[in-house]
Each structure stands twice: as C-alpha cells, then as structure tokens.
Amino acid sequence: MSVESVANRPQANTNTDLGETRAPAFGANLPPWPHIDFAEYGEVEIKPVPRIQKLTGAFLTRNWLTIPHVTHHDDADITRLEGYRKARNEDNATVKLTPLVFLIKAVVRALQEFPQFNASLDGDGKNIVLKKYFHIGVAVDTRFGLLVPVLRDCDKKSVEELATELAAISQKAREKGLSMAEMSGGCFSISSLGGFGGTGFTPIVNAPEVAILGVTKTRLTAAPAEDGGINWRKMLPLSLSYDHRVINGADAARFAAFIGTVLADPQALAG
DSSP, X not given: OXXXXXXXXXXXXXXXXXXXXXXXOTTTTSOOOOOOOGGGTSXXXXXXXXXXXXXXXXXXXXXHHHSOEEEEEEEEEOHHHHHHHHHHHXXXXXXXXXXXXXXXXXXXXXXXXXGGGSEEEOTTSSOEEEOSSOOXXXXXXXXXXXXXXXXXXXXXXXXXXXXXXXXXXXXXXXXXXXXXXXXXXXSEEEEEOTTTOOSOOOOOOOXXXXXXXXXXXXXXXXXXXXXXXXXXXXXXXXXXXXXXXXXXXXXXXXXXXXXXXXXXXXXXXXO
16 A cells, blocks of 8 residues: 555544544545536526525434434325224314324324334433433424424324314414424424325434434225225325434334334224
8 A cells, every 4th residue: 555545544533632533524525515607507596595494404414424324115004094084074174184193193102112213312322312202293394494393292182182283383384483492302203295296205314313204195006805806095105214323124114014003093093
C-alpha cells in the first residue's frame, strides 16, 4: 500500500486525554453538493424552501443516515372491517369513523403484544427504553408541510373518541399548524397514503421511535370461494419500516401479520 493511499484514508477522531477512538461523523467524507447555474440550460423559477420543510428534511436526513432501515410489506384483509365501519357510520352520523382510527387501535394491540416495538434506544445506544404508554403519531399533509400530531393514550380511547380527536387535530394542523408539544412524545407513527393511491413505499422511521407503519390504497383481490367461484376481498397494503438494531425481521413479520389478524375482527377492535 502506498504512502499516499494511507494518507488519504479517512482517519478516526482520537481523544488522547480520554483514550477514546471515535468514527467520523456521518456524511463527513461525502463530496460537496453540486452547485449548478440551471439558468444556463433554460428558464427557471426560484422559490425558498419552506421553514417546516427545512426542519423536516434535516430530521429525515439524520434518521435515514443513522438508522439501519428495513421495510417489511404485507397485506391485511379489511373486507369485514369496511362493512362494519360503514354500518357504524350509518347508525351514527355525528362521528365519521375512518379506516385510520381502526388502524390506530390495531397498532396499539400490536404494541402491547410486541413491546420491543414500543421502545427507543437511549442517547448513547446502550439501553432500550420500553414504554408503558401508547401515544401514536399520524402524518398529516398540510400547506405548511408534513406534520405529525401525536394522539395520546390511544389504548384508553374508543374509536369514536379517536375519530373526533383526529379530525380536530388534523384540521388544526392544516389551518394553523401545530406546536412542538402536539408533535412530541410519540411511541409509533402511521403514514397513510390511502387517499392518494400507491401499492407500497418505504416510510422513514421517526427517531427516537423504532418503527413506522405506512399504508396505501385498498385494492380488490380475487380469492377462491367455497362454491368454486371467486370472492373479492378488500386488501390493505402495509409497509412496516423498522430499526434493525432493535427489531429483527421475524418479529417485523409477526407484527405486521398480527395487525392483519386484529383488523379482521373489527367488533373486538372497536369495543
């Protein structure tokens, strides 16, 4: 190996007083971002990046670079759930139950069954903090950018209570924005793109949480019927991203399958 190649190799930062050796910071050795005059190639328009988007972008970059992400994909049969939900909405015109509130309850049940998902690594990564509360963040698309209000103590609330709270906080997020207190303390996040479409995606874990669930548009899937015909089932695509330092692949598969199981029994879920 040449002297030049050794000299150019990235060196660890060493603190001789403490006897510690530290790896270089993430991104420290990346080449600089290219600076291009795009106007040389055609007409352009320049707009400043919104403040919320700047903040969100910085956090997402940190999370993507520092968390070893894996995304597990599965489908949940929500045929019975949709029939039950629509019947409940016909009986009660005051509160509109969306699929998302049932998904929140299903996630809570899954967090209770698999407590390693309701956890966080502490600041130095040496300990896992297991939480005994169930606060769920829900991504909301607003004119300010993507905001994630946190619904607290979801295990203690009915689907009607969650629907009312979610509608109110989502409206506030879209009209006025949210305070940091309203977006803090979450255990687990849900990002729903069902109203827009898609078949799956890779949501980025919202540190210090260790997992996030993404859902896309429900699709009809043909299944064989007992009489030899075809049953059309409503299938909800699930995309579960998780921190592989805390969650292993087998547990992620069990977690997603469990959500599908509880969604298939909506009466027990809504009780």
